[in-house]
Amino acid sequence: MLNFSRNKLVSIARKDEDTLLVHGILDDVIYGLEVDATVRISDMTFLSVNGKWNRYTTPECPKALPFLREATGFCINDKNITQKLQKTVGRKGCRHFATILIECCRSVKEAVRIIQWEAIKADHPNLTFEEFVNGEPREASYDSAEEKASxxxxxxxxxxxxxxxxxxxxxxxxxxxxxxxxxxxxxxxxxxxxxxxxxxxxxxxxxxxxxxxxxxxxxxxxxxxxxxxxxxxxxxxxxxxxxxxxxxxxxxxxxxxxxxxxxxxxxxxxxxxxxxxxxxxxxxxxxxxxxxxxxxxxxxxxxxxxxxxxxxxxxxxxxxxxxxxxxxxxxxxxxxxxxxxxxxxxxxxxxxxxxxxxxxxxxxxxxxxxxxxxxxxxxxxxxxxxxxxxxxxxxx
Ligand SMILES: [Zn+2]
Ligand SMILES: [Zn+2]
Missing domain, CATH: 3.20.20.140 (Metal-dependent hydrolases)
Structure with a gap:
């Protein structure tokens, strides 16, 4: 019997008002890898992307790492972001890194929705996240009215x-x-x-x-x-x-x-x-x-x-x-x-x-x-x- 499992985990932290730190882990029976990225919220672009292998199969695998960095400057709201990552990181580098980066993009979009919801909630405390999401068909905008530092x-x-x-x-x-x-x-x-x-x-x-x-x-x-x-x-x-x-x-x-x-x-x-x-x-x-x-x-x-x-x-x-x-x-x-x-x-x-x-x-x-x-x-x-x-x- 063949057993296969793959876990993908993305965690996101807010570094400052306009920057998210993104950490993604992909782990399956064969491969284990991690990515670290920073994303600027105001224009949803990758400011940096890095990665590391925890487990891999061939000496070719580590050669994929430099291609990860080519995703720097990519915009998460770009409608072709998935294809771009597959092409740049996936085909030239390694498709596992592309897979986890695509997952990171999804999570960043979610995180930014929550940030927007919180900003709007300052004026509308009763607005639930569900109402906010259902009422918002447009792509992410980030216009917060909060007090900011620095x-x-x-x-x-x-x-x-x-x-x-x-x-x-x-x-x-x-x-x-x-x-x-x-x-x-x-x-x-x-x-x-x-x-x-x-x-x-x-x-x-x-x-x-x-x-x-x-x-x-x-x-x-x-x-x-x-x-x-x-x-x-x-x-x-x-x-x-x-x-x-x-x-x-x-x-x-x-x-x-x-x-x-x-x-x-x-x-x-x-x-x-x-x-x-x-x-x-x-x-x-x-x-x-x-x-x-x-x-x-x-x-x-x-x-x-x-x-x-x-x-x-x-x-x-x-x-x-x-x-x-x-x-x-x-x-x-x-x-x-x-x-x-x-x-x-x-x-x-x-x-x-x-x-x-x-x-x-x-x-x-x-x-x-x-x-x-x-x-x-x-x-x-x-x-x-x-x-x-x-x-x-x-x-x-
Ligand atoms: Zn504009
Ligand atoms: Zn604008």
């Missing part, structure tokens, strides 16, 4: 793209929906944002194709170097702007006009980000303020506009993103109601992570925008208005 290091540098941008309308963008200057203020590129699948070149090419007037690269906690953006502008003959989506202790903030570097570990405190933005005379927009908060229904959580207005982050922002391509219409609608009640300016951006999402939403400004200073002034004027650009143009 102040980050923010550096302000003076660097802007000074040269005037080419006018997109000079190069075939005539059939725009109607007047003004339309920018997608919120897009993500790979590899700067590991969850994105689109390169900056493809993103800009698509923006140009659908006749946007400009596009803003707003990667997670990353500031594009001026020289690279200037090269992109030259290469594509298209206006490219820089923003930065910063993960703070009170959710995601889109900041403009700020060159900042954050030391690894610890979330940025919103007060400190605000201070830095003010020092740089920049602009700060709260991105998707109610992402994941309304999937259970407004009534169920008893979240009213009045209550929502009291959320502390509204005190620190200049504007509210009320059209975001990654949240439900209900969540956008609610953000819109809250912004009207607060009297804060509003913006729109696709939050594109794929080519087909570029321009889903955008912001129209009344006047032409030629450089980063123009963009800052346009934002500060409060005259931007969000629109469903892609839909209005009825394109596929």
């Amino acid at each position: 102040p980050p290091h923010i550096e302000v540098r003076e660097k802007t793209v000074r040269k005037d941008m080419p006018d997109a309308r000079d190069s075939g963008g005539q059939d725009k929906t109607s007047g003004g200057f339309v920018i997608d203020l919120h897009t993500h590129t790979f590899p700067a944002s590991p969850c994105s699948s689109v390169s900056e070149d493809d993103l800009i090419t698509e923006a140009k194709r659908i006749s946007l007037d400009g596009i803003c690269l707003a990667d997670h906690n990353y500031v594009w170097p001026v020289s690279r953006v200037e090269d992109l502008i030259q290469k594509h003959g298209f206006p490219v702007f820089r923003g930065n989506e910063v993960t703070t202790d009170q959710g995601h903030m889109l900041v403009f006009g700020l060159e900042k570097e954050i030391r690894s570990g610890g979330l940025v405190k919103i007060e400190e980000l605000r201070e830095a933005v003010e020092e740089a005379d920049g602009f700060m927009i709260v991105a998707h303020p109610f992402r994941g908060f309304l999937t259970f229904g407004v009534g169920q959580l008893g979240l009213t506009v009045e209550k929502a207005m009291e959320r502390p982050f509204f005190k620190y922002v200049d504007a509210i993103e009320v059209m975001n391509g990654k949240v439900t219409e209900k969540e956008n609608g609610f953000a819109s109601e809250v912004s009207a009640a607060l009297g804060l300016p509003v913006t729109g951006g696709s939050d594109a992570h794929e080519v087909s999402e570029v321009g889903l939403y955008a912001t129209r400004f009344p006047d032409s925008i030629k450089n980063e200073n123009d963009l800052l002034n346009a934002l500060k004027s409060g005259k931007g208005s969000p629109l469903a650009f892609r839909k209005e143009k009825t394109m596929v």
Whole structure:
């Protein structure tokens, strides 16, 4: 009689606000191995992956270890993560390591759900985990309202793209929906944002194709170097702007006009980000303020506009993103109601992570925008208005 058993065990600990430590063990009658990984919660990427053998069969087995490290930078929310791990770690290294890493990904997703639930519970103490999970069909978002420790290091540098941008309308963008200057203020590129699948070149090419007037690269906690953006502008003959989506202790903030570097570990405190933005005379927009908060229904959580207005982050922002391509219409609608009640300016951006999402939403400004200073002034004027650009143009 043939007996076979395989045990897989994953344990997860929270190292700090934004980092999970993951330990996985696979043990069967023949093989025994372990992996140690760290995962950044805000973008769900592997920061490090290491492993060791406890029992193995051939001298070939230990050679698999270096391939494990190739999973560093992989995003757990990537829809092809299983295939990627099988291909990179499994085929080149060892399929047992791939198996346990795939298990680790599942567990990390679960752990992050619990973290999100706990954050939301601060406002809604009666919400059970079951209600939370059943009401949340979207991929993990991490917008916690808890108090966080360890102040980050923010550096302000003076660097802007000074040269005037080419006018997109000079190069075939005539059939725009109607007047003004339309920018997608919120897009993500790979590899700067590991969850994105689109390169900056493809993103800009698509923006140009659908006749946007400009596009803003707003990667997670990353500031594009001026020289690279200037090269992109030259290469594509298209206006490219820089923003930065910063993960703070009170959710995601889109900041403009700020060159900042954050030391690894610890979330940025919103007060400190605000201070830095003010020092740089920049602009700060709260991105998707109610992402994941309304999937259970407004009534169920008893979240009213009045209550929502009291959320502390509204005190620190200049504007509210009320059209975001990654949240439900209900969540956008609610953000819109809250912004009207607060009297804060509003913006729109696709939050594109794929080519087909570029321009889903955008912001129209009344006047032409030629450089980063123009963009800052346009934002500060409060005259931007969000629109469903892609839909209005009825394109596929
Ligand atoms: Zn975000
Ligand atoms: Zn985003």
